[in-house]
Amino acid sequence: MSKTVFIFVIFFYLDFYATGDESVYLSNHEACVKLSGVDETLLETIYEGDVFEDMKFKTYIHCFFKKSGFQDENGVMHFDAIKSSFHKDFSQTENIDKTITECEEKKLNGESALETAFLHFKCFMGEL
Numbered sequence: 001m002s003k004t005v006f007i008f009v010i011f012f013y014l015d016f017y018a019t020g021d022e023s024v025y026l027s028n029h030e031a032c033v034k035l036s037g038v039d040e041t042l043l044e045t046i047y048e049g050d051v052f053e054d055m056k057f058k059t060y061i062h063c064f065f066k067k068s069g070f071q072d073e074n075g076v077m078h079f080d081a082i083k084s085s086f087h088k089d090f091s092q093t094e095n096i097d098k099t100i101t102e103c104e105e106k107k108l109n110g111e112s113a114l115e116t117a118f119l120h121f122k123c124f125m126g127e128l
Contacts, residue, residue: 025068025085032063051127062117075113077120079104099124 033040036059046057065071069081079100086096103123110116 028067032060036060051125058118061121062114065117075116
């Protein structure tokens with residue numbers, strides 16, 4: 001599974017098939033869309049693999065990572081939380097774990113928590 005497909009599948013699942021525990025992710029998504037002002041069409045474009053610099057998207061992904069427990073207030077990424085969230089809902093997690101671990105090992109740090117979130121998103125998408 002390519003990294004782009006990996007991330008698209010995950011966000012598509014969280015955005016459109018949220019039930020039970022996953023409804024928290026849908027709620028986080030909706031709150032972060034509202035906070036950031038990002039256009040949903042832009043999100044679809046980015047999730048399809050066309051990642052580019054956009055402040056509203058950066059604000060969205062930072063918000064989503066924080067609300068989902070993937071990143072704390074200090075900008076520290078919580079890779080175990082990311083892996084754990086996907087282990088609950090996907091039976092084949094080997095590729096997911098591999099991608100997340102590869103990004104963790106890069107020790108990506110931006111100038112701010114927002115930039116750190118964006119760098120990790122880009123890594124998950126195979127852009128770094």
